[in-house]
Amino acid sequence: MNIREATTQDFEDIWPIFHEIVSAGETYAYDPQTTREDAFNIWMTQPHKTFVIEEADIVLGTYYLKRNQPGLGGHVCNCGYMVSAEARGRGLATSMCEHSQKMAIELGYRAMQFNLVVATNRGAIRLWEKLGFEIAGRLPKAFMHSSEGLVDAVIMYKWLAVL
Numbered sequence: 001m002n003i004r005e006a007t008t009q010d011f012e013d014i015w016p017i018f019h020e021i022v023s024a025g026e027t028y029a030y031d032p033q034t035t036r037e038d039a040f041n042i043w044m045t046q047p048h049k050t051f052v053i054e055e056a057d058i059v060l061g062t063y064y065l066k067r068n069q070p071g072l073g074g075h076v077c078n079c080g081y082m083v084s085a086e087a088r089g090r091g092l093a094t095s096m097c098e099h100s101q102k103m104a105i106e107l108g109y110r111a112m113q114f115n116l117v118v119a120t121n122r123g124a125i126r127l128w129e130k131l132g133f134e135i136a137g138r139l140p141k142a143f144m145h146s147s148e149g150l151v152d153a154v155i156m157y158k159w160l161a162v163l
């Protein structure tokens, strides 16, 4: 398993993963109809950095890292993780999240925040808690789930720096 920075060419492999997850409308707030072009902008252009996780040269997951707020909130970063459906439950997101925390420190960030973890995404919440993130707050009915309608979302936060 290898984690490396994504190239423009990697978007060929990232797009099917992004599209499957986003079009399901269960875990990310991006418009389920997001086009490939908009997805490229969201996942490859806007972030500070984007990474892929691969096994035998096959991309199985991806994450982005970006600044969560400008200026005085700029020491807090935000990440988003996606793993292809066939590769879940094998520790890929765990590896990517651990990698992203090291990368965040290297890039000068001091904390990491997840802004909208859908409350029905219990596996993800359990995973982030296991990796040291705490639920900082609950947003009632903040997410329009494709099959469950309005559901809560949580903000998760981890201080990464020593001080």
Ligand SMILES: CC(C)(COP(=O)(O)OP(=O)(O)OC[C@H]1O[C@@H](n2cnc3c(N)ncnc32)[C@H](O)[C@@H]1OP(=O)(O)O)[C@@H](O)C(=O)NCCC(=O)NCCS
Pocket: 021, 027, 081, 082, 083, 084, 087, 088, 089, 090, 091, 092, 093, 094, 095, 114, 116, 117, 118, 121, 122, 123, 124, 126, 127
């Ligand atoms: C959430 C997600 C990134 C987890 O990736 P993963 O590579 O399966 O996670 P890992 O293998 O590192 O960790 C598995 C843990 O996550 C949880 N988990 C979440 N979704 C899971 C799934 N579909 N299958 C198996 N485990 C899952 C389990 O609780 C498991 O914990 P355990 O080891 O204590 O049993 C992945 O399911 C995914 O891409 N989901 C769709 C997009 C998404 O929800 N992204 C996160 C938004 S906050």
